[in-house]
Amino acid sequence: MSLFSKFTSLFTRGERAVVDWNDLEQTLIGADLGPALAQRVSTRLHDARDLSLPDALAELLSPAERSLQVATDGPTVILVVGVNGSGKTTSIGKLSAYLARQGKSVLVVAADTFRAAAREQLQTWAQRTGVTCIAGRDGADPAAVAFDGVSQGIDQRADFVLIDTAGRLQSKEGLMDQLTKIRRVIEKKAPVSEVLLVLDGSTGQNALSQAESFTAAVDVTGLILTKLDGSTRGGAALAIEATLGTPIKWIGTGEGVGDIAPFDPDAYIAQLLAQ
Amino acid sequence: MFDALTSRMSRTLAGLRSRGRINPVDLEVTCGEIRTALLEADVALAVVDSLIAQVQRRGLEALSLKQAGINPGQQVITIIHEEILNILGTNARSLAVAKKPPTRIMLAGLQGSGKTTLAGKLALWLKEQGNTPLLVACDLARPNAVQQLQIIGEQIGVSVFAPEPGNGIGNPVTVAKAGLVHAEQKLFNYVIFDTAGRLGVDVELMKEARAIKSAVEPDDTLFVVDAMTGQDAVNTANAFNTGVGIDGVVLTKVDGNARAGAALSVTSVIGKPILFLSTGEKSTEFEPFYPDRMAQRILGMGDVATLAEQAKKALDEKSAARLEEKFVTGEEFTFDDFLEQLQAMKKMGSMSKLLGMLPGMPGAQGAQLKKQIEAIDDSETDRAAAIIQSMTPQERSNPKIINGSRRLRIARGSGHEVSSVNRLLERFAGAQKAMKQMKNARPGALPQGLPPGLAAPTSARPPQRPAKKSRSGNPAKRAEQERG
Numbered sequence: 001m002s003l004f005s006k007f008t009s010l011f012t013r014g015e016r017a018v019v020d021w022n023d024l025e026q027t028l029i030g031a032d033l034g035p036a037l038a039q040r041v042s043t044r045l046h047d048a049r050d051l052s053l054p055d056a057l058a059e060l061l062s063p064a065e066r067s068l069q070v071a072t073d074g075p076t077v078i079l080v081v082g083v084n085g086s087g088k089t090t091s092i093g094k095l096s097a098y099l100a101r102q103g104k105s106v107l108v109v110a111a112d113t114f115r116a117a118a119r120e121q122l123q124t125w126a127q128r129t130g131v132t133c134i135a136g137r138d139g140a141d142p143a144a145v146a147f148d149g150v151s152q153g154i155d156q157r158a159d160f161v162l163i164d165t166a167g168r169l170q171s172k173e174g175l176m177d178q179l180t181k182i183r184r185v186i187e188k189k190a191p192v193s194e195v196l197l198v199l200d201g202s203t204g205q206n207a208l209s210q211a212e213s214f215t216a217a218v219d220v221t222g223l224i225l226t227k228l229d230g231s232t233r234g235g236a237a238l239a240i241e242a243t244l245g246t247p248i249k250w251i252g253t254g255e256g257v258g259d260i261a262p263f264d265p266d267a268y269i270a271q272l273l274a275q
Numbered sequence: 276m277f278d279a280l281t282s283r284m285s286r287t288l289a290g291l292r293s294r295g296r297i298n299p300v301d302l303e304v305t306c307g308e309i310r311t312a313l314l315e316a317d318v319a320l321a322v323v324d325s326l327i328a329q330v331q332r333r334g335l336e337a338l339s340l341k342q343a344g345i346n347p348g349q350q351v352i353t354i355i356h357e358e359i360l361n362i363l364g365t366n367a368r369s370l371a372v373a374k375k376p377p378t379r380i381m382l383a384g385l386q387g388s389g390k391t392t393l394a395g396k397l398a399l400w401l402k403e404q405g406n407t408p409l410l411v412a413c414d415l416a417r418p419n420a421v422q423q424l425q426i427i428g429e430q431i432g433v434s435v436f437a438p439e440p441g442n443g444i445g446n447p448v449t450v451a452k453a454g455l456v457h458a459e460q461k462l463f464n465y466v467i468f469d470t471a472g473r474l475g476v477d478v479e480l481m482k483e484a485r486a487i488k489s490a491v492e493p494d495d496t497l498f499v500v501d502a503m504t505g506q507d508a509v510n511t512a513n514a515f516n517t518g519v520g521i522d523g524v525v526l527t528k529v530d531g532n533a534r535a536g537a538a539l540s541v542t543s544v545i546g547k548p549i550l551f552l553s554t555g556e557k558s559t560e561f562e563p564f565y566p567d568r569m570a571q572r573i574l575g576m577g578d579v580a581t582l583a584e585q586a587k588k589a590l591d592e593k594s595a596a597r598l599e600e601k602f603v604t605g606e607e608f609t610f611d612d613f614l615e616q617l618q619a620m621k622k623m624g625s626m627s628k629l630l631g632m633l634p635g636m637p638g639a640q641g642a643q644l645k646k647q648i649e650a651i652d653d654s655e656t657d658r659a660a661a662i663i664q665s666m667t668p669q670e671r672s673n674p675k676i677i678n679g680s681r682r683l684r685i686a687r688g689s690g691h692e693v694s695s696v697n698r699l700l701e702r703f704a705g706a707q708k709a710m711k712q713m714k715n716a717r718p719g720a721l722p723q724g725l726p727p728g729l730a731a732p733t734s735a736r737p738p739q740r741p742a743k744k745s746r747s748g749n750p751a752k753r754a755e756q757e758r759g
């Protein structure tokens with residue numbers, strides 16, 4: 001059954017609609033909103049009888065600006081962070097193509113000097129999208145590689161410098177400290193305009209912990225929510241929006257160059273409720 | 276931060292305890308708490324609901340028996356723990372072995388779940404047992420996945436069969452077939468097929484995985500799933516099970532702090548066992564699966580067993596046996612034991628890893644313990660060791676005799692302030708007390724926290740020093756150490 005028939009009563013409210021609250025809770029929890037947030041939505045709908053379900057979900061979205069912050073002077077530096085395998089390198093590849101298509105000059109920096117062939121993966125993407133890639137040696141200090149990348153971005157008058165970092169689990173303090181250091185070293189050269197946390201769309205309740213820890217380490221300014229081309233509905237990101245106010249800025253929907261788009265609230269909410 | 280079951284239930288349980296016997300209303304409330312805790316751990320909704328139904332049924336049965344003297348809260352926890360163990364422990368087994376080598380192992384899973392890293396770990400694990408594994412690079416889709424596997428193979432000294440460059444070039448089915456022939460000809464006794472990540476909803480790619488499987492007829496087809504996965508774990512597991520056919524599961528990124536409810540969701544819906552855990556980025560960070568530990572982790576009870584094992588590894592065998600002996604016979608816990616524990620802790624390395632193993636502990640006590648662990652640092656361990664080493668053997672085995680003048684002498688001897696000696700004595704007293712409590716705990720009951728030496732009473736720390744500062748040191752260096 002399509003959702004839109006199932007929850008019609010919640011889309012156009014007004015008259016005393018009969019709502020299957022159980023079903024609603026299941027839908028929201030099934031989308032990874034988590035039990036607490038699901039409860040909050042359902043309470044809100046109980047209280048505000050004229051509120052539609054999509055509007056109740058939209059209320060949870062962050063009021064923060066969703067477009068990329070652009071530097072006024074020199075290249076816009078974007079640091080990309082996240083746990084292992086969330087889609088950082090791929091997202092940088094796609095994002096650089098997106099920006100290049102808008103006529104921007106983009107430089108990508110391979111500061112993941114840890115994972116085997118991570119540098120080559122980014123180089124392959126750069127070739128594919130026709131942007132410049134700056135890379136350090138394997139095992140090189142990632143902060144130094146990032147610093148060099150930003151320096152070259154300034155020299156080459158690039159519009160954007162996108163920095164790829166190694167995946168790290170947020171519970172590893174040493175690695176999180178390393179990330180803080182990377183940011184600090186970059187900022188000796190140029191301010192960081194955006195820190196984008198790449199979140200795998202199928203992540204469950206651990207997502208909030210990721211956002212909290214990465215924000216504590218490097219002050220995350222936005223999310224890239226990936227792999228929404230699968231069967232997941234990506235609701236854990238809504239908990240981040242509602243709790244921390246960190247906005248989702250981009251959505252990843254595949255492994256191809258074009259599979260990235262700026263966040264669209266309506267489409268996101270529709271996907272949350274899809275059955 | 277994690278509303279672990281135990282902390283979430285502590286209030287409810289306190290109420291139950293005081294009344295001594297559980298009634299149906301209490302049971303209802305308790306089940307509600309368990310339900311929320313399991314959902315917060317990412318156990319799939321349908322699985323949670325069927326578990327709760329079981330607990331309710333068995334809980335009511337237990338009620339009717341009215342067993343005197345048994346804490347009803349504990350009883351409910353025991354039931355849920357057993358039910359979870361039931362699911363996780365179903366068909367437990369190790370890796371398949373082919374009657375006629377090579378044994379063929381195929382890895383399948385979503386993008387980014389950790390297949391390539393796991394392939395290396397599995398190969399190294401097999402190699403260390405005297406086998407001759409071959410890795411076959413069938414992920415020809417993700418940029419430089421072939422190269423990643425080649426580098427890993429080189430690092431661990433395992434051959435990699437990679438006839439195609441990948442990055443979209445080459446046919447994975449052809450490579451898989453050729454890899455098998457190569458393994459047979461060169462007499463490798465295991466062959467591991469790394470495949471591209473794919474989504475369960477991607478019909479074409481699921482067909483491709485099926486074709487790889489038909490071509491090489493694996494003895495074990497392992498579904499690789501990220502421990503941080505949410506509710507979608509069931510859909511994906513079902514899709515792979517029907518689309519490709521799964522024999523077993525490997526859970527990855529278990530070194531993180533996710534409660535890993537996906538483990539339960541997946542095993543419950545496909546009825547196949549978890550074989551291994553992938554617990555880090557290094558090729559050696561790989562473990563067999565223990566259902567009991569995972570049940571405790573999902574329930575948020577803290578991975579006490581793993582912790583104890585780590586501690587044991589760090590202590591040398593003899594002293595571990597001695598400590599255990601003490602623990603069992605109830606002998607006095609001395610400064611020598613304390614020192615041993617402190618040094619073991621230091622050897623255990625990264626505190627954050629320990630923290631990750633303790634996803635949640637009961638109530639206020641848990642929060643306090645967590646703070647205590649965070650407060651521990653190496654310099655403090657060194658200071659404690661210096662102070663203890665300045666004690667006489669009598670003082671070490673009988674700390675009660677350490678009066679003012681002895682404190683002064685110990686302080687001078689160790690080059691520290693008397694206040695440091697006092698703090699250590701306080702800390703030791705706390706450890707001793709905790710040791711006693713653990714001894715007196717009911718057999719089978721979980722220790723209410725850390726092994727004694729790990730927990731420093733918070734009062735023993737100078738209050739003006741924030742915990743964050745105590746984790747000093749060069750971050751790059753620490754990161755390096757953590758990654759090895």
Ligand SMILES: Nc1nc2c(ncn2[C@@H]2O[C@H](COP(=O)(O)OP(=O)(O)O)[C@@H](O)[C@H]2O)c(=O)[nH]1
Pocket residue numbers: 082083084085086087088089090091167198226227228229230252253254255259386387417472474
């Ligand atoms: N289907 C799908 N796969 C993705 C997406 N983003 C990344 N991936 C895949 O996820 C895997 C891990 O991506 P990668 O960029 O290497 O992750 P990193 O470790 O965070 O840099 C690769 O197989 C990517 O192709 C997405 O939006 N959709």
Ligand SMILES: [Mg+2]
Pocket residue numbers: 088089090112118164165166167
């Ligand atoms: Mg990467």
